[in-house]
Amino acid sequence: QVQLVQSGAEVKKPGSSVKVSCKASGSSLRNYAITWVRQAPGQGLEWMGGISPLFGTANYAQKFQGRVSITADESTNTAYMDLNSLRSEDTAVYFCAREVGPWRWFDPWGQGTLVTVSS
Amino acid sequence: DIQMTQSPSSLSASVGDRVTITCRASQSISRNLNWYQQKPGKAPKLLIYAASTLHSGVPSRFSGSGSGTDFTLTISSLQPEDFATYYCQQTYSTLSLTFGGGTKVEIK
Numbered sequence A: 001q002v003q004l005v006q007s008g009a010e011v012k013k014p015g016s017s018v019k020v021s022c023k024a025s026g027s028s029l030r031n032y033a034i035t036w037v038r039q040a041p042g043q044g045l046e047w048m049g050g051i052s053p054l055f056g057t058a059n060y061a062q063k064f065q066g067r068v069s070i071t072a073d074e075s076t077n078t079a080y081m082d083l084n085s086l087r088s089e090d091t092a093v094y095f096c097a098r099e100v101g102p103w104r105w106f107d108p109w110g111q112g113t114l115v116t117v118s119s
Numbered sequence B: 001d002i003q004m005t006q007s008p009s010s011l012s013a014s015v016g017d018r019v020t021i022t023c024r025a026s027q028s029i030s031r032n033l034n035w036y037q038q039k040p041g042k043a044p045k046l047l048i049y050a051a052s053t054l055h056s057g058v059p060s061r062f063s064g065s066g067s068g069t070d071f072t073l074t075i076s077s078l079q080p081e082d083f084a085t086y087y088c089q090q091t092y093s094t095l096s097l098t099f100g101g102g103t104k105v106e107i108k
Helices: none
Strands: A003-006 A010-012 A018-025 A033-039 A046-052 A057-060 A068-073 A078-083 A092-100 A105-109 A113-117 B004-007 B010-013 B019-025 B033-038 B045-049 B062-067 B070-075 B085-090 B103-107
Touching: A003 A092, A003 A105, A010 A018, A018 A033, A018 A092, A018 A113, A033 A068, A046 A068, A046 A092, A057 A068, A078 A092, A105 B033, A105 B045, B004 B085, B010 B019, B019 B033, B019 B085, B019 B103, B033 B062, B045 B062, B070 B085
Parallel strands: A010 A113, B010 B103
Antiparallel strands: A003 A018, A018 A078, A033 A046, A033 A092, A046 A057, A068 A078, A092 A105, A092 A113, B004 B019, B019 B070, B033 B045, B033 B085, B062 B070, B085 B103
16 A cells, blocks of 8 residues: 655745655555645645656646756655745645556545745 | 636535536546545545546445546535545646646535
């Protein structure tokens, strides 16, 4: 049974960066893709991008191109999402999830990490 | 990007009601459509993938249908634990996996 456990809440200043981790247990990261989704307070879900550790390739939503980096460390079975040039609009809960199968559904999800951007 | 439009954005229903949520894509996405349920303060949970395949462990009162641009999620008999927000998601566009805006199901 795959489980994803994310790092704790962060408070950041505008213009800074944040790195959120997502540690997998129950299966090697190498076996599947990891995706990142965020949710601003009271808002819907927004896909940010994902990585396939097996192929070492990441792809990103156009909105976040140049500002986000998604990586994976197979030695620690951990994926990371790094978002820079933070602004107040980036205040959100950030989720990682396993991407499964040819239909690319997301299951399971991490518990979420609240990132607050405030001066 | 492919736009996903859900309707209604919210609805009020009673336990035992039949509930239908629709999701429309801005272009054909074949059957590349997934549905999720999210409760307050929790991560989303997968309900249905490939438009109509029930995920393991999901009660059979949930069903999905559709292909192309129009899709529906139906709850045949609403239960107390079903009050939540529901999202559709297209995975047809390999570079951009967009979600619908969500439908909040509330108690009448």
